[in-house]
Amino acid sequence: GGDSFRKRWANALSGIGSMHLEMRRFFGLEMQRLVQAASRRDVPRSLGKRRLTMGADEQLVRRWSAVGPRVYLTTTRKFSAGTSARPDAAAENRFAADAGEREELAGGGQGDSEHAEVAMSESERRAIVHRMLRVNHAGELGARQIYAGQLAVLRGTATGPVIEEMALQEKKHLDEFEKLLCERRVRPTALLPLWNIAGFALGMGTALLGTKAAMACTVAVEDVISRHYNEQVRELLAPEFESEKSLRDTFRQFRDEELEHMHTGVEHEAEQAPMYHALSEVIKTGCKAAIYISERV
Template sequence: MATALQSAVRRTFLPRQCYTLVTRSISTSIPSWHTSNPPSTSAFSTEHSIDTTGSDASPSNSPVPPLRLSKEQRELLEEMIRVDQAGELGANWIYRGQYAVLGSDKKVGPLLQHMWDQEKHHLKVFDGIISQYRVRPTALRPIWEMAGFALGAGTALMGKEAAMACTEAVETVIGGHYNDQLRELLKIDHPDIAELRKIVQQFRDEELEHLETAIEHDAQKAPQHELLSNAIKQGCKAAIWISSKV
């Protein structure tokens, strides 16, 4: 389940108009990362094509050119995918914890379920990407699951506003993290990376929608909001850095 906060895109105190100006909506269809011929060697170093239709049809007769990346670029992409998969895992368990406490609430429960369903899909997509490219996943999955559930359930037990403050803080960091990744991915010109950019961009937009939802549902009315928010943001940043290494 995250690097520097987005510096030019979205802050929690910005009005919706600013958010609209700096975030670009993309197609609601999410490319499939199924491939009938997964790469046989290390990620981002071989010639292969991506089937974005989800079918088992053969690749086009015109092969996708190999990814000619430096060692630093390959390492950067592998870190990105590992961190993104870990981040979506953590977010999934945060919403699981919140829903366990507040799921029966007629007002908050459906909101949590909607956001949780999107996180489930995000995780499923990144599970596929990490498998396709044979990127080493984080070794700390059990820890992120427990920590995510504890954070989600703990803030939910503090009240609806605290649960929304948790979502606001987490999605601020994740949205900023995705924006940082997009800037790096724009430097690499290859069809595979173009598809990854589409996924990162769409997921970024959905995470920021979660942030907007949290603000609209009284996140900033949580007791000790600033203290709680800053603590959660720092925890997310630490989790991002650790997941990129371990």
């Protein structure tokens, strides 16, 4: 009733205060210090030379999550670019079940003798993997912020523990991708601060509409993310990526966990949210746009 509504708004105002402090970290004097520190780092341009310690690399990636484009502009040279992308040759097979993935992929394109497949170079393979890691890191950051925004409103309610459990899983995903970015010397997307704020705002906004709307947001986001992971798993089944079995298994595991989140949302009456279909389509469109941009920027 009225008490529940007032409690949600009180939690939301507290969350807005937290977001304000976060934005001050983005754009305050701390940014200048981090930019200067990053520009002084002695990082070899060549991937064949010595690597930095993992701790130092992880610090730079985490700072990127906070300050974004300015650090990106001053330190792009410190990471391999990885901006070229290979066309998705298996688009018609994207959503096949795991059991048939390899067979369908192997059979794709047979009989099309006019377009003989050219062997992929090592730099092309690396660019594709870098693109995947970049967009997945951005997606998991956004997912974590969505749940943070929802918890700013719904913490202390009956749904709070469910959201907290999903948020912990998203944090595990994000930590794994931050580690992979450092290990493989992949630059994050320059738009991390934008996804940081947009994710929090989306989570808080849907939570203010009620628990069912928050769960509708979860269902829409996790549907897009799980399908995207599935596309990547299928792409990594190609013979050129035979050496990426560990990465493929990681993507497959995370895909399955995102599907669990989607099913959790359905179980908590997401489809009974006001204007469910319209809300779902708007959120899905936004997620797809974020994926497209993060792969390229």
